[in-house]
Amino acid sequence: MVAEVVAGLNCQTDQVYVDGTVGQGGHAETILTHSAPAGQLVGLDRDPAALEVAAHRLQAFRSRFRLFHSCYTDLRDILRNCQIEQVAGIVLDLGLSTQQLKQSGRGFSFLREEILDMRMDPKTPVPTAAEILNTYSEPDLTRLFLRLGEERWSRRIARRIVVARRQTPINTTSQLVELIRQAIPSKARRGRIHPATRVFQALRIAVNQELEKLTAFIPLAVSLLAPGGRLAIIAYHSLEDRIVKQQFLTLEKTGQLRRLTRKPIIPSPTEVNRNPQARSAKLRVGVKGGNSN
Numbered sequence: 001m002v003a004e005v006v007a008g009l010n011c012q013t014d015q016v017y018v019d020g021t022v023g024q025g026g027h028a029e030t031i032l033t034h035s036a037p038a039g040q041l042v043g044l045d046r047d048p049a050a051l052e053v054a055a056h057r058l059q060a061f062r063s064r065f066r067l068f069h070s071c072y073t074d075l076r077d078i079l080r081n082c083q084i085e086q087v088a089g090i091v092l093d094l095g096l097s098t099q100q101l102k103q104s105g106r107g108f109s110f111l112r113e114e115i116l117d118m119r120m121d122p123k124t125p126v127p128t129a130a131e132i133l134n135t136y137s138e139p140d141l142t143r144l145f146l147r148l149g150e151e152r153w154s155r156r157i158a159r160r161i162v163v164a165r166r167q168t169p170i171n172t173t174s175q176l177v178e179l180i181r182q183a184i185p186s187k188a189r190r191g192r193i194h195p196a197t198r199v200f201q202a203l204r205i206a207v208n209q210e211l212e213k214l215t216a217f218i219p220l221a222v223s224l225l226a227p228g229g230r231l232a233i234i235a236y237h238s239l240e241d242r243i244v245k246q247q248f249l250t251l252e253k254t255g256q257l258r259r260l261t262r263k264p265i266i267p268s269p270t271e272v273n274r275n276p277q278a279r280s281a282k283l284r285v286g287v288k289g290g291n292s293n
């Protein structure tokens, strides 16, 4: 939804924009193109591998962009260090990049045999997915799969994990997939989505504290926007989208943000055909302080 993001941000030629999840630089590249010749971009990502790809992709824009290895919740400090007080637009494109899913080797995909790490920043000192699976109590695992994966069979899966880990620690994606298969009823193994989808989602969200970061970020982002500045957020599952929707509504009630999208913008069928990962994307855009310029 690159075109929709650029339209949502209303890119101008002499303003500063932030891409808080720069990934492989797709959105950043389009923002820099649409804000030529003098627009600036500050790009952040937690994943150093993503920043390398983005830096290479954006090199033609030379001095118009700066990239930082950082969580988007550190944006205030990053902007202060760049001596930038306010920006004209901020975008977050949440979730995983294709590179993380297919090439990182960190256990994000249940279709590959990898170690269950799942940290977006491999140097962050937080428990990995394997550490969670091997140390959480059965009720804690049940709650995690239920709350962050909305997994119907949470209790059975947690039980199976706790029994299995008494014999061998759970360290790989294939071990976890097999335990999930064993735990759920045979009918549930043949559903529309892969039976491991929700547990993998729950673990990734927990490891990276994704909901807490997003919740903290939205008011911070609004405080860093100039009047009339835009905030655009793409969410990929209902837990994220609910946070964006509710926070935008709360900020609107207090006059801090006006929603430009009452209903989220979703990708066109052509985009979904081209990139099936985009099928669940929902974009919401708000403008600071009720002024739509």
Ligand SMILES: C[S@@+](CC[C@H](N)C(=O)[O-])C[C@H]1O[C@@H](n2cnc3c(N)ncnc32)[C@H](O)[C@@H]1O
Pocket (backbone or CB within 6 Å): 020, 021, 022, 023, 024, 025, 026, 027, 028, 044, 045, 046, 047, 050, 070, 071, 072, 073, 093, 094, 095, 096, 097, 098, 120, 213
């Ligand atoms: C869907 S990808 C972004 C793709 C990007 N828009 C592009 O066009 O290439 C999401 C990116 O957000 C990063 N990310 C997720 N949570 C983050 C956080 N709290 N702070 C900074 N980056 C984060 C991930 O590492 C990943 O590279």
